[in-house]
Amino acid sequence: MNTGLGLSFWRVVNEEGSNGWAQIYARIPFDDKELMNKGALFGVIFDENTDNWAERDAEQMAWVEEYFNKLEFAGDLGDFGKRWEEKFPNLNGVWVWISYTEGRREMRIAGWGIVKVVLTRNQQEYNFTERLFPGKVVKGIVLSGDKMVILAGKVKEEIFGRSSAAIEEDVRRWNRELVEENVAAAGLVLNFNELLEHEIKNVEIDEYTEQNNKVTEVNDKKPVLDLAEDKLVGPIGWKEKLINKWLEFRPVKQKGLAERGMLPKRKRWSMFLGVLFLLFLLVSIITGSIKMKATAEQKKWQGFSEPIEKNVLEANGLVAINSSGAKKLIEDARSAFDEGKDQFVFGKYSKEVLNLEKMINDGWAEASGEKESQIEEILNIDLVRQGFKGNRLGLQNNNQLLILDTTMGVVATAEVKTKDIKVVAGKGEGLGWLDAVGDGNKVMVLSNDGIRNAVSGVDLTKFDSAVAKPVALGSFGGNLYVLDQGNKEIYKYVAVGESFGNRTRWLKQDQSMSYEPVDMAIDSDVWIAYRKGEVEKFRRGYREQFSLSGLPADIQVKRAAVETDGKRLALLDSSHGWVVICSKETGICSQVLKSDRLTEATDVEFDGQGNLMVLVGGTVGVMK
Incomplete structure (x- = not known):
């Protein structure tokens, strides 16, 4: 992967092995400005303690994400290392911070425990391993x-x-x-290439200054000769003389004839211009208000959408390195989206809201492995007997499936290659058959009362009052195993000739199930599935260290299946129409197969070739 710092890197990692677990972390901002301000953070981690390692891995990566996102500029690796040791003590690891400062690239290195760090320059190696101590940061130029x-x-x-x-x-x-040697380790090979600097062109804005701010007032008003005086002329008497004297004492204000004639026209123009100015002012105020509102709304939208987009983009880049961390980023983005989307749904940004939601859904599909799946029908069991739908699906050998319809009390076998379907037992209606297994020529069915040979009708064992609620039947090594949901127990019945011995408690004395079980699958180990997605692995009666990660939050498990010779585990959730595929080795759930038809599915099973078979609506199909 190449970065804006002229840096490419290769990963060497096996997340889980016999010696512990390991992980790689690479935090490279997608935004060029953020990359130049903060730089890039790389880390490798190793821990010998594998207890709940997937959950601890996700917690550590989330902590680093939060620390990095809060920074505005390149952080203090010493402060980071101190906080890391306080939060996650007793870990082995190396952290390298690459930053761009004053036209050059700098590196800072901190490390703890079983680590190695070597720099190669001009074909000469410099070993930094012995210089790394807790609390110490090594700094240099790249x-x-x-x-x-x-x-x-x-x-x-x-x-x-x-x-x-x-x-x-x-x-x-x-x-x-x-992977072949089952050794957990994590390493990065960092290649520093030529740094291509992009010239940033600033747009210069010249400030304009008036050279002369003085405004000269020009009075173009011309003097007008007043052709009329405030004086009575002509033949006058004493009355007129008194009026003239009064006018001399208090003259009346005179106005030129030209001014008197122009006043009404100027007044009309002034009023017109005043009204026009007010209209322009009103339009300007309204336009400015609309623009300010639009700007405020745009800033509000950017504040809402940009962090979500950033999380999704970072998750897409993190999928190949740390799928758990990628899912956590998408989940955070979805939570933020659900919390704030209502304020934009019916406004200007309604289309952008839909696009953002699609971006989150697409990101989740990539991070979680969700995809629309097709079910290719290979057997139509409804043709054997009308109304025969099937509830339980099992595998007798690599090519032969065993199908039980609990309502009709019918058991059939089906050859996948030849598509030959045969009814081997059909008199169980009303007998409460719950599950079935095949062993050679025998077909054994489970009921609340015991276990019976479905072909001959002979009871192989009768349950005593200690068995509360049997829900699943399994077979391994010729022996039978019964899952008792009521007591959270597994009972073993050892084969004795053509029959089976007495019930024995398979779980060891100090072992128990954590929740109420819903299904059981057996390879060389016994796998117990619970309603909310938990799966526990038992070996020789003891619980092994195992947990799933990356499951959908609201999963409701109905059935479980494991590959006998493979590495996959499948969980059927018919309420949502999902089949979740997980690793039996790491517990990481990497795929969620979705189909509307899965809402009718009643069971799943792997055949001998690793195909995932599903029993749905009177047919057996293969998930594609």
Whole structure:
């Protein structure tokens, strides 16, 4: 993967092994400005304690995300390391912070425990391993052509000794070797290439200054000759003389004739211009108000949408490195979206809300492995007997399926290759058959009363009052296993000739189930599934360290199946129309197969070739 810092890197990792678990972390901002301000943070982690490691891994990655996101500029690796040790003590790991400062790239390194750090420059190696102590940060300048290798965990010297000269094909081979040897380790090979700097062109805005702010007032009013005086003329008497004297004492204000004639027209123009100005002012105020409102709404939308988009983009880049961390980012984005979407749904940004929701859904589909699945029908069991739908599906051998219809009390076998379907038992109507298993020529069915040979009708064992609520029947090594939901127990019945011995408690004295079980699947181990998605693994009566991660939050498990010779575990949730595929080795759930037809499904099973079979609506199909 290449970054804006002129940096590419390769991963060497096996998340879980016999020696512990390991993980890689790479935090590279997608935004160029954020990348230049904060830099990029890389880490490798190794821990010998595998208890609930997937949950602890997700918690650690979420903590690092939160720390990094709060920064505005490149952080203090010393502060980061101190907080990391306080939060997650007794871990082995290396953290490297690459930043861009004053036109050059800088690196800061901190490490704890079983780690190795080597820098190769001009074909000469510099080993930083012995210089790394808790609380100490090693700082240096990065040059083009440098290569750095960081590693947490123990691996063969052949891998680490040649890693500084590694090519991509070597890295692929080392990853395969770690998996084959069941060794957990995490490493990064950082290649520093030429840094291509982008010239940022600023748009200069010249400030305009008036050269002369003085405004000269021009009075173009011309003097007008007043052709009339406030004086009575002509033949006058004493009355007129008194009026003239009064006018001399208090003259009347005179106005020119031209001014008197122009006043009404100017007044009309002034009023018109005043009204026009008010209209322009009103339009300007309304327009400005609308623009301010739109700007405020835009800022509000950006404040809501940009963090969500950032989370989704970062999750897409994190899927290949840390699927649990990617799912956590998408879940955070969905929570933020659900909390704030109502304020935009019916407004200007209604289309953008739909696009953002689609972006989240697409991101979740990539991170969680969700995909629409097709069910290819291979057997139509309804043709054997009208109304025969089937409730339980089992595997007798690599090619033969066993199908039980609990309502009709009918058991049939089906050959996948030849599509040959035969009814082997059909007199169980009203007998309360719950589950069935096949062993050679025998077909055994489970009921509340005991276990019976469905072909001969002979009771193989009768339950005593200690068996409260049997729900599932399994077979391994010729012996039978009954899952008792009422007592949260597994009872074993050992084969004795053509019959079976007395009931024995299979779980050891100090062992018990954590919840009320819903189904059981058996390979060489016994897998117990619970309603809310928990799965426990038992071996020789003891619970093994195992837990699932990456399940849909509201899953409701109905049935479970495991590959006998493979690595997959399948959980059927018919209420949502899902089949979730998980790893039996790591517990990571990487796929959610979705189909509307799965809401009618009653059971799932893997055949001998690893095909996932599903029993739905009177047919047996293969999930594609």
